[in-house]
Amino acid sequence: MTNPLLPPLPDLMLEPILRAALLEDLGLAGDITTSAVIAPNQHVRAEFRARQPGTIAGLDAARLTFALLDPKSHFEIFAPDASTVQSGALIATITGPASTVLNGERVALNILSHLSGIATATQELVRAVAHTKAKICCTRKTLPGLRALQKYAVRAGGGANHRYRLDDAILIKDNHLALAGGVKTALTAARQRAGHLVKIELEVDTLQQLQDAIAVGGADAYLLDNMTPAQLKDAVTLIDGRAIAEASGGITPKTAPAIAASGVDILSLGWLTHTVQALDIGLDITPA
Amino acid sequence: MTNPLLPPLPDLMLEPILRAALLEDLGLAGDITTSAVIAPNQHVRAEFRARQPGTIAGLDAARLTFALLDPKSHFEIFAPDASTVQSGALIATITGPASTVLNGERVALNILSHLSGIATATQELVRAVAHTKAKICCTRKTLPGLRALQKYAVRAGGGANHRYRLDDAILIKDNHLALAGGVKTALTAARQRAGHLVKIELEVDTLQQLQDAIAVGGADAYLLDNMTPAQLKDAVTLIDGRAIAEASGGITPKTAPAIAASGVDILSLGWLTHTVQALDIGLDITPA
Amino acid sequence: MTNPLLPPLPDLMLEPILRAALLEDLGLAGDITTSAVIAPNQHVRAEFRARQPGTIAGLDAARLTFALLDPKSHFEIFAPDASTVQSGALIATITGPASTVLNGERVALNILSHLSGIATATQELVRAVAHTKAKICCTRKTLPGLRALQKYAVRAGGGANHRYRLDDAILIKDNHLALAGGVKTALTAARQRAGHLVKIELEVDTLQQLQDAIAVGGADAYLLDNMTPAQLKDAVTLIDGRAIAEASGGITPKTAPAIAASGVDILSLGWLTHTVQALDIGLDITPA
């Protein structure tokens, strides 16, 4: 059931996060409620169901959560990552001992609803700009330890990813410009020192900065920060296809269509990953 | 500047999270932008400033982020955790080499704005119910690896914490009741097996369940799930001070006052930690 | 073969401890004796047998030790955790390559004999007070990294567990009282700040302290430290069923019956986990 456009994160990457999350939740004595009130031989079937419409992300993490607790439990996927579901839809089932399901329930739901929340918000924006060529893109405004997962969820929602780290592209921002002595000096230095497989992006707040950049040979991409659609249009004209035009700064689902219509290639939004509305997903358990 | 009502998380607890977050962001080659465009001997002073009103949480994590990069950098706090600030307020400063400040900027901001977002939302709810005795409380709906920090942020916002883990209290929920054979059986089993320092809470959806519980001796606390203020009032009357009354289920800042006025002791809200609106905090860097 | 009264520790919790223990014992070159003197294709069957009577705990750790070395080795349990065996009894068998069995032998025996030693001592005390309602309980006087296992062993021996950590209950001890300004101040502060699912226990050395506590509303439990059976009886009378009465301080199998007969609910003993007499268990290997 692999999605050709969304290669899964390897279990290798998920496993340390899930082991830590399970130990964080189980503590030293484990699930003392289940131990106290549920018969140890009770087997159950439980259904993950959406309680609101949305786009799903994180099922590999949910699957692995239960597999780490009990390799013999069985997880089946009905609405894979990147699929958009209605309220009430069956997403996945987990079958196994009641203790396995109840021990892993909260960890699985916490990750699944968080990542699905990111995918859902991304998907909403992707649709809002579908009439344009613009892509929706996240940033490095992610939560500690969760960057790979959060950026995966953006892809599950149909979005694209910006830099993963400080070391995979050069992005010269306002603070760098202030310290480096302006656009021309900074951009020239960056081009001299960048590796040959490293792209250079420059944040510009004004068209003048953009012109300065072009005057010294230009960057591979421009982060056009807090510009109006009209300013963006002018910037796009100046760039003229020789570099990527990326709009950023306070973009919302409402303002996105006009911004995208300016002709920019990318809309990047920090809040896709820093301000996440969890997708409401429930787990309904019945004796098996 | 220790707040008597908010003991800090020990650095010991923050350090592994911050080391991992820094390595996640620095990758293997580090901050190639700063290396390329900023002179290595450049020193800076940078100010953390609120860009919207809110309640602060996470300054120890921000401080330690920079200290791990450079023990000689200097972090000064102006608006400590739990303080509520206006837009534009100076929260803290970091002074040191430009590379230290720029290498740690994103990690520090990501955590600080996330935790301050939690504190701010909590504080809003605390104020909404300030005319009652009710406390605002979070749940286990936290992000993997961040539970201690997120629950600390709730306290910074004036809220209280529910269970930290599956092993520090018994909470019999609807799924347990379905599998255990009902309120009376489950509650009796729980009391027989609970440790002597472990409290027992029971989730009830109806007054009948509450009466069943009281009939077999009662729980230490009741999670009154998805009840109207009127139902909650009846529940509080039935409980009659012999146990904690906790309301949960779809509570918002708008509905909180009426719910709190029902006489419950606790309002618990999963979204305090699973649906966080990051507080907008910026870092303004100037040469030092 | 799951014991309803003794849910197993999840492998997830045991695995890091066992991996570290195996690497600690194998070093970098591994078991150079077995490599030098045993043919690599030799298969064996080995029996864990008690060399003295006792109560067993730790078989999941023993099983997982060998499974980590070789998933195809076969571990079979004959006397499960919590069972009491005579000298010579067969506890479990491990079948597999000689190198697997010999590589894991010491790690498995070290843990199994340590935990069985705890279970055995606990069981002896449980029997000593079986004519009363008192429970036998351990403390936080455990060895670094082994708390979950040691407390599990106490349960396997029929005992109960006190706090698992500093964060799951409030226990106001003599040092706190000295610094906080006495029973009334400390207890009042604790009640104001405790979470709603957190119990409060107070250590008292005298009946006066107990009366002071009751005068300000009382605690959920009292740790009656170093009292004689007569004093304990008076304390129980004062408490009058409104709180848990826990005796501690120098309790031995000899003194336990009289202490338990005082009417206290709990006898807690640090030495159950800090002064462990390993149960003598041997591993007898024969070619398979």
Place this chain on the structure above:
Amino acid sequence: MTNPLLPPLPDLMLEPILRAALLEDLGLAGDITTSAVIAPNQHVRAEFRARQPGTIAGLDAARLTFALLDPKSHFEIFAPDASTVQSGALIATITGPASTVLNGERVALNILSHLSGIATATQELVRAVAHTKAKICCTRKTLPGLRALQKYAVRAGGGANHRYRLDDAILIKDNHLALAGGVKTALTAARQRAGHLVKIELEVDTLQQLQDAIAVGGADAYLLDNMTPAQLKDAVTLIDGRAIAEASGGITPKTAPAIAASGVDILSLGWLTHTVQALDIGLDITPA
């Protein structure tokens, strides 16, 4: 205050054990008792005092426990590792914030009293055989993760260490002999394959086995298992100074003198590390 005969374990080796132990005890919310009842600005001085006579081991671990919680706390040693103290003796002091001292108290005491218990038992045996040349030696019967510390404690008590791991010497035991086809085959194979800096020890239960070993060139050391003093004497005569003679099996302080008088070089005792009676050490805290 470094003891020339007892080089300290590097902090590097202690730190991971202590960090894990502190996090195990602090949980996610930390020391909620101290937070609730002690003023945050309270400073204290606390004394570690022996409550029974014994030999001290583990002060570096105790020191580092507090340093990890607060680098500015001050730990002073009065009775260093390897010193033997009377009941009531001052061992060390810790000065700092009350929260630092109370947060680290249990972890520091658990390790210090465990290791001092090992040192004390070792020292008792060392004295019991002081009239002979025999050394007291521990085995690999240690607790998971604590081998370096427990073996250090044996040295602090005046004892010596056997193998640290399976990979630093060859020790052919009864199980190996059974699988390898007897003393001559096993010993010959071991000599052929042992590294040039690896010693070979052979466990023998009978004088015949010892003669067989000598007949094929002998081992570097013999583990004379469960022999009477008379048998040991005969074995020593047979060995005739060409190898180390080591007695093992059920040695107690009572039987040790006679065993040592047989002329063996080493008495090795598993129970020095697997059956530890913690030394009773208390921490008395006063406001500073």
Place this chain on the structure above:
Amino acid sequence: MTNPLLPPLPDLMLEPILRAALLEDLGLAGDITTSAVIAPNQHVRAEFRARQPGTIAGLDAARLTFALLDPKSHFEIFAPDASTVQSGALIATITGPASTVLNGERVALNILSHLSGIATATQELVRAVAHTKAKICCTRKTLPGLRALQKYAVRAGGGANHRYRLDDAILIKDNHLALAGGVKTALTAARQRAGHLVKIELEVDTLQQLQDAIAVGGADAYLLDNMTPAQLKDAVTLIDGRAIAEASGGITPKTAPAIAASGVDILSLGWLTHTVQALDIGLDITPA
């Protein structure tokens, strides 16, 4: 003494590697030779000296090795990273207790001589092509866990870095082409799916493949594999400055000048990091 062209790896990145290396070397009992034969209060001064000419890399790792053993030891640098030294040159000194210096000696030398070996070989190649614009570049053929350090050493030798990981650039190699159905299909797919800050490089073995690539719009860089200088010249002509030309395949110091003279931008060599001749560096210790 920071080199503007060679920003140091943060200690944060080095520390886990060095802690692991020290524990790997110290084992559980530590440096038993030094404990046995050197007085504990002996202080020393030791000099790192080159025993052959070369370029230095790894002094931060050497410094931190000793600092982790003893924060009060003093490390002074005389020939910083990236400097080229003659045989006999003083590189650095370490002053402190003899045990600190001897405990860390091997770990520090192992890393320093390995990284300096890489820097030296890189520098030799850089000089061999100094008459051209070509840069010397390493690959992902590094040793497990050491990639950041080995690539840093290449930079210290004056070289440049290729991809750090599979995730920071697209490099379509022969195996990909075979599976993807040829240059045109693969390159088109890569351009459709690459992030906007991700460069695409294509490995080509023939000029025909290069022409195919250009026909569908071209890549950002071409890896010209195993071509003769004449073929490379033709390839450079075809590329015509629109993309980076990178030569690879069996390049040696002897063949490098001719290859570089073909006009390519980059010479990449796997053996810079996979076949390292350690630089001979000694540590001479004298009492201090």
Place this chain on the structure above:
Amino acid sequence: MTNPLLPPLPDLMLEPILRAALLEDLGLAGDITTSAVIAPNQHVRAEFRARQPGTIAGLDAARLTFALLDPKSHFEIFAPDASTVQSGALIATITGPASTVLNGERVALNILSHLSGIATATQELVRAVAHTKAKICCTRKTLPGLRALQKYAVRAGGGANHRYRLDDAILIKDNHLALAGGVKTALTAARQRAGHLVKIELEVDTLQQLQDAIAVGGADAYLLDNMTPAQLKDAVTLIDGRAIAEASGGITPKTAPAIAASGVDILSLGWLTHTVQALDIGLDITPA
């Protein structure tokens, strides 16, 4: 297919190294080239083939690399560790999804070619001294974190291992002698303090030092440093079979035969592990 003379390293030991290496190479976004250009359902068969003659080591690490990525992939060994192959020989095959094979390719090749390089160089030396009794032996000059693997590769090449760590044998080197006051003092101190299963080796540069050592009872082994074959012969005569004679210092395949012919037992060479020429091994992938 276990080699009786070469017991495999347990997966337990390899797994942490391989997990870290895979995460180092995959980064956070994984293999973006394969994701972009290869169909997700493509299965392949890939052959590891030697591109030059050599001796193989590291196939367990290669196997486990792919198993960690996908437990269902199939790894088959054709030329096991310790076998010597011709150029072009098939070493092993891996069958599975293209993404599994391509994700693990570099990590598997990096380790396999490094360890095979060590085995190949060792084997060349073993053959060079095959006419003598001398063994070829490595040192502690290994790379951080890779000591167990590198020393295993030496064994795969037919060599032997010296100390694994500072704690498994005493080796008194020139620096120790300088600080300890000469051969007699150092050797006497070492013998007094060495554990009974610890051998003592002494580095000597001159025959006088050797005579001094013998005069005080001698060591178990002598490291004869930088001696000519003639000097070595004299040393061997002096030692007269009472201890191991080990030659070290600048030994090459050319000088090895004459050195070995001097009668020494051991030739030890640091460069076997510090200056490794990777064996050229390729992975040829075809659709399956």
